[in-house]
Amino acid sequence: MNELIFFFNNVMVAGVVLGSIYAVGAIGVTLIFGILRFAHFAHGDMMTMGGFIAFLLMLGCQALGITTPLVPTGFIVLPVAMVLTAILALGIDKGFYAPLRARGARPVTLLIASIGVTLIIQGLIRLSFGSGTWSFFETEQKQLIRIPVPLEGATRTINFTQPQLLMVLSTVIAVVALHLFLSRSRLGKAMRAMADNADLAQVSGINTKLVVRVTWVIAGGLAAMAGTMLALDVNLKPDLAFNIVLPIFAAAIVGGLGKPFGAIAGGYLIGFAETAAIFNWSVLLKPIAGVLPFEVPATMAVVPTEYKLTVAFVILVVVLLWRPTGIFKGAQT
């Protein structure tokens, strides 16, 4: 029984947490691709930027003496950080991408421009915060939640931290809100129409400029959310999300670019695949070693821990070969 709980803690809990972060990031990537038809490479750094904005807001709250007894301050300031990042995302679009779009530049040029944006954001963050790491939990405690399992022979507990619980809850809220927005509201329907066929949407009288702006607002807000969640789970550093932008792209592609719900599925798929790949499966096999026809080795992970991130790339490459437009059919440039 303890082995199963160990498995649950290491694969399921870690997978849900990682998957939530990937999913929230990948929704933004996939929406931008669906509407604007280019791979927005700077999304990872928008996430980092959102994380740093939340961090600054938290410092501000602490300086003002505002403390929250139940939840970490990082979560309280999250909505404000999302709004600020959304505004910055609109500014980035206006300053960097809109002029290129107006010139009729190809998606490839926009992708290169987004790398420029990546470098600028990362450079600015590093210039102002240095290259060290920062923590949301300098003054606050990260609460650990232990749930005893009411089963015979179980001495281990199911463990996760309070921020992890909150981040999964906020992911659920964000996804439900996004679903309602896309399926019920007029603007959401306009967005889906534009993702399907931009020219047709425009001639049917849809305000495409507004749709583009709304896309950036949603993508920016979600980026801030994903970045802050990641920073609350690990530590805040300038290349925080730059390192996971590829798994996020992998999630978006696996789910089919342009499909928000595909991105969510892709995010969790990649999150679980990563945690399951580095899990030492011999732990689970030990208790039944007697009935197995082979000897159980001491370590039996699919890949060594160092290769955790490469799991996402392998999945990405396999999916690209097997079904190039993703598991759910995605958009093409």
Add this chain to the structure above:
Amino acid sequence: MMARRSLVLFAGLFLLFAVIGWVLGAANISLLLVQSFAYALIALGLNIQWGYGGLFNFGIMGMLMLGGAAVTFISYPVNAPFWGSEGPLMLGKALMAFLAGFLLVWGARHADRVGIRGRWKSALTILAWIVAYIVYRSQIDPAAAYIEKVGGGWVGGLGLHPVLGWLFGGILAAGVAYVVGKICLGLRTDYLAIATIGISEIIRALLKNMDWLTRGTLTVSPIPWPTPIPQDLQAQGVSIADSFIYARLGFLALVIIFLAIAFFLIQRAYGGPWGRMMRAIRDNHIAAASMGKNVTRRQLEIFVLGSVLMGIGGAMLVSFQQIYDPGSYQPINHTFLIWVMVIVGGAGNNWGAVFGALLIYITWMISDPVAQWLFNGISGWSTDMGWGAIPEIQSRASQMRVFVLGVVITIALRYAPRGLIPEVVKREV
């Protein structure tokens, strides 16, 4: 018109190098020159892929790392404890396991010849992959553990001439590029970019963690030079200050010879029927295919060719720095930097690519001291104003280059989207 513009730009670049050399001293500028010319070779490689062929390769870092690993393996002195141990035998077994696995997968992929089709073939292929992976891991894991613990730590080198290592770097990069190209080139634009980034990250993870092959984060040094190193010159009675300059100039000469040969060959190829065909494929692959050109094969050709130059360039950089540190490779420094070089210089024009490489590399390198000087100035001013000094100037200033690079590429895309020395397409009237 174009020629005059190029001449003016290159003259300006020469002046820039001269001024920087005058400020930083001959030893520093000779170091920057060697590195920037090696980057020029890499930029030519990308120019073939992107400028000639329109291929979106974002996996340059992987090719540079392969080149570095190749030159380390060829030129580093022989590691006698490894060759005297069981290591080579175990590695041989692992290689056999790899080949067996390869044959297994290959066989499964061709299972339709014996009548296994459709879903059964897919299942068989997946099974073959799993079995091959397990067989390979069962041999390589003990071999790696053995070599790292008792078999001399790592495989060491072969002790051959570094130039052979450069060439091997090119060959190794070509081999890997062939496999990568086979896998990825069916994908279009954005997908290709992301797939190549993914593959270069896989290469990085492998080279960084295969301690038995590359010593991973323990790094390998000193890697020998193909030309006399400063200590050799000092032994012949050259003063210490001069020895560095002369040694680096010697290295520079060799790099320039390689660059000149590559430049001459690809410039000729560009003007010939082959270059015209490539441009046709780049500008309209559907039309080119309808004219009977085998688009996928030609793209594979160009992908491999560009990667050869990247592999050689990556090997040169490692030789020159005398250290192979797989942990020091970053997408920003080794992929995006080269993209900025080619875009700013002028994709499709070899002169432009070389110009962009030299200009961007020098900008990249001097951003750090300039930012430091600037920050010190501001810091002094803010201290005078009573606001206190800027903390950690040193570490902040070294981050300035990332920002500068971003600004440069943004400006270039906005105001000179075809580069400073753009491609000239000759039209016969």
